[in-house]
Amino acid sequence: xxxxxxxxxxxxxxxxxxxxxxxxxxxxxxxxxxxxxxxxxxxxxxxxxxxxxxxxxxxxxxxxxxxxxxxxxxxxxxxxxxxxxxxxxxxxxxxxxxxxxxxxxxxxxxxxxxxxxxxx
Amino acid sequence: xxxxxxxxxxxxxxxxxxxxxxxxxxxxxxxxxxxxxxxxxxxxxxxxxxxxxxxxxxxxxxxxxxxxxxxxxxxxxxxxxxxxxxxxxxxxxxxxxxxxxxxxxxxxxxxxxxxxxxxxxxxxxxxxxxxxxxxxxxxxxxxxxxxxxxxxxxxxxxxxxxxxxxxxxxxxxxxxxxxxxxxxxxxxxxxxxxxxxxxxxxxxxxxxxxxxxxxxxxxxxxxxxxxxxxxxxxxxxxxxxxxxxxxxxxxxxxxxxxxxxxxxxxxxxxxxxxxxxxxxxxxxxxxxxxxxxxxxxxxxxxxxxxxxxxxxxxxxxxxxxxxxxxxxxxxxxxxxxxxxxxxxxxxxxxxxxxxxxxxxxxxxxxxxxxxxxxxxxxxxxxxxxxxxxxxxxxxxxxxxxxxxxxxxxxxxxxxxxxxxxxxxxxxxxxxxxxxxxxxxxxxxxxxxxxxxxxxxxxxxxxxxxxxxxxxxxxxxxxxxxxxxxxxxxxxxxxxxxxxxxxxxxxxxxxxxxxxxxxx
Numbered sequence: 001x002x003x004x005x006x007x008x009x010x011x012x013x014x015x016x017x018x019x020x021x022x023x024x025x026x027x028x029x030x031x032x033x034x035x036x037x038x039x040x041x042x043x044x045x046x047x048x049x050x051x052x053x054x055x056x057x058x059x060x061x062x063x064x065x066x067x068x069x070x071x072x073x074x075x076x077x078x079x080x081x082x083x084x085x086x087x088x089x090x091x092x093x094x095x096x097x098x099x100x101x102x103x104x105x106x107x108x109x110x111x112x113x114x115x116x117x118x119x120x
Numbered sequence: 121x122x123x124x125x126x127x128x129x130x131x132x133x134x135x136x137x138x139x140x141x142x143x144x145x146x147x148x149x150x151x152x153x154x155x156x157x158x159x160x161x162x163x164x165x166x167x168x169x170x171x172x173x174x175x176x177x178x179x180x181x182x183x184x185x186x187x188x189x190x191x192x193x194x195x196x197x198x199x200x201x202x203x204x205x206x207x208x209x210x211x212x213x214x215x216x217x218x219x220x221x222x223x224x225x226x227x228x229x230x231x232x233x234x235x236x237x238x239x240x241x242x243x244x245x246x247x248x249x250x251x252x253x254x255x256x257x258x259x260x261x262x263x264x265x266x267x268x269x270x271x272x273x274x275x276x277x278x279x280x281x282x283x284x285x286x287x288x289x290x291x292x293x294x295x296x297x298x299x300x301x302x303x304x305x306x307x308x309x310x311x312x313x314x315x316x317x318x319x320x321x322x323x324x325x326x327x328x329x330x331x332x333x334x335x336x337x338x339x340x341x342x343x344x345x346x347x348x349x350x351x352x353x354x355x356x357x358x359x360x361x362x363x364x365x366x367x368x369x370x371x372x373x374x375x376x377x378x379x380x381x382x383x384x385x386x387x388x389x390x391x392x393x394x395x396x397x398x399x400x401x402x403x404x405x406x407x408x409x410x411x412x413x414x415x416x417x418x419x420x421x422x423x424x425x426x427x428x429x430x431x432x433x434x435x436x437x438x439x440x441x442x443x444x445x446x447x448x449x450x451x452x453x454x455x456x457x458x459x460x461x462x463x464x465x466x467x468x469x470x471x472x473x474x475x476x477x478x479x480x481x482x483x484x485x486x487x488x489x490x491x492x493x494x495x496x497x498x499x500x501x502x503x504x505x506x507x508x509x510x511x512x513x514x515x516x517x518x519x520x521x522x523x524x525x526x527x528x529x530x531x532x533x534x535x536x537x538x539x540x541x542x543x544x545x546x547x548x549x550x551x552x553x554x555x556x557x558x559x560x561x562x563x564x565x566x567x568x569x570x571x572x573x574x575x576x577x578x579x580x581x582x583x584x585x586x587x588x589x590x591x592x593x594x595x596x597x598x599x600x601x602x603x604x605x606x607x608x609x610x611x612x613x614x615x616x617x618x619x620x621x622x623x624x625x626x627x628x629x630x631x632x633x634x635x636x637x638x639x
Contacts, residue, residue, distance in 0.1 A: 020288070025280065028284065032284075032287055032288075032291075035288075035291050036287075036290075036291050036294075038291075038295075039291050039294040039295045039298065040294075042295055042298045042299065043294070043297075043298035043301065045302075046298055046299060046301060046302025046303075047301065047302065069301075069307075070298075070301070073250055073297075073298075073301075076250075076254065077253075077294055080254070080257045083261060084257070084260070084261065084287060084290070087261065087264055087283075088283055088284075088287065091264070091268060091276070091279060091280065091283055092280070094268070094271065094276055095276045095277065095279070095280050098271075098272075098273045098276050098277075099273060099276065099277060104280070104281075107277050107280060107281075108277075109273050109274050109277040110274045110275075110277040110278040110281075110351060110352070110354070110355045111350075111351055
């Protein structure tokens with residue numbers, strides 16, 4: 001199970017890096033969504049996998065229990081990641097409406113070259 | 121139990137909420153924010169005093185003892201940084217009243233600004249790695265909101281780059297934290313400092329260390345990860361740029377200092393050497409970048425990068441002396457960057473442009489203001505007896521101590537080179553006669569079009585008291601640091617000592633564990 005999860009992390013990570021290398025802002029965003037979930041999976045995995053045991057100890061206590069800290073961390077990270085991703089999606093939409101392209105190579109409004117022939 | 125630390129974080133947070141909920145008038149929102157930042161300044165002073173007298177102050181959240189709960193802790197470094205943050209917060213809050221358009225204030229400018237301050241202070245005060253990640257996010261999402269607030273095309277373009285690279289840094293940080301937790305089973309920084317050396321595979325620890333280096337390096341705009349900074353900073357309203365330039369990158373440097381002294385100390389010599397080399401390159405490229413630009417804001421943005429290089433050198437040399445110099449440079453760097461950007465804002469207000477070729481004649485118009493700008497510029501360059509001189513002198517002294525001739529040579533060279541872009545601003549914007557006065561109305565109209573104004577004469581809104589008061593206040597502080605540096609140098613040295621030998625820090629966070637070990 002651990003090996004399977006590690007492999008999954010590796011595959012997802014490489015897919016998301018491939019997506020993020022794209023010049024297309026939308027593809028980059030998909031990569032970002034994926035990679036933030038990969039990070040969550042990593043935390044979940046390194047915390048140690050426990051099968052079929054509760055994270056909270058009930059009255060009387062059980063011998064086996066899952067480590068609850070990674071779950072809390074992942075939960076926090078998911079919430080934060082969700083907020084950031086939704087912000088970025090809206091930002092990308094706004095940027096597309098204003099600039100008219102999703103190709104980051106053509107997004108050069110903020111950093112125009114000082115072209116003497118053009119400006120004078 | 122010490123409520124002071126929570127108060128330092130809650131004050132800007134409540135100010136942020138209060139300024140949005142209580143009123144919708146722009147003036148009242150500003151007044152609430154200014155009052156909130158005054159209170160923060162008071163609290164920060166008390167905190168600095170307490171820490172300077174009695175050593176680190178800590179607070180275990182929810183009564184859960186470390187390493188179970190989240191720890192808030194202020195040692196000398198944190199307390200000093202909170203103090204400087206409070207000063208910057210107050211001056212930017214005042215400055216923004218005269219700079220930010222009403223539409224932006226109604227859109228919640230002060231809310232996001234104060235939330236950003238809360239995030240910065242939280243990052244300075246936390247003693248828990250995951251909590252630091254959370255504060256970074258608070259800071260990040262507020263900075264995103266400030267970036268796009270009232271956004272035009274240029275602003276959105278800058279924001280896309282800023283947001284993209286910062287989100288990557290966030291993911292890297294989260295991954296590094298996850299891996300470190302897997303290796304050690306704890307996230308409390310004091311606890312980590314004991315457990316990291318016990319990890320069997322130190323090679324893995326180095327990998328995690330490098331992940332932290334990259335994640336914080338992006339935030340701190342370290343070579344080769346700084347390209348987002350000059351791509352986005354000049355697109356923003358000047359108050360936002362001032363607070364970004366002063367604080368955001370320095371939080372990254374603080375995080376580097378904290379992690380690489382407490383969690384990954386000395387034995388990873390490779391990381392220290394890397395930091396030193398990166399610092400040198402960042403410093404040199406910062407000043408060369410500044411030379412190539414013709415926009416006052418972009419020139420200053422590259423100087424932000426250059427000053428990051430100086431701090432990294434102090435961190436990379438790795439002794440208490442060098443660390444002290446980096447901390448002093450950080451204090452100086454935060455204040456001088458806020459001051460210079462605010463002054464640049466006034467230049468923009470007086471002449472309606474930030475382009476050097478459109479500027480001119482400011483010395484004839486405003487000799488007093490020109491001297492103020494010159495003073496700040498000379499301080500950044502490092503002319504005695506201004507604060508920048510002491511900052512650079514301390515770094516050179518640390519270099520001498522380490523027999524690092526290359527470091528000393530480059531620091532001196534870069535300081536000299538810093539002259540060129542700043543004196544270029546001076547001679548173009550202040551000395552040369554105003555290019556606009558010689559132009560016909562048609563040319564003026566085309567100038568206005570280029571500046572985003574519709575038609576007709578340049579509409580200039582002269583700077584008000586809101587602009588002058590913070591600028592004068594900050595200049596006064598810079599002069600004070602310049603003439604009486606001994607107190608701050610002593611404080612920086614104490615902070616550096618406690619960073620290098622974090623005994624007091626560990627005792628404050630984990631009293632029982634340390635006592636057990638001594639027995």
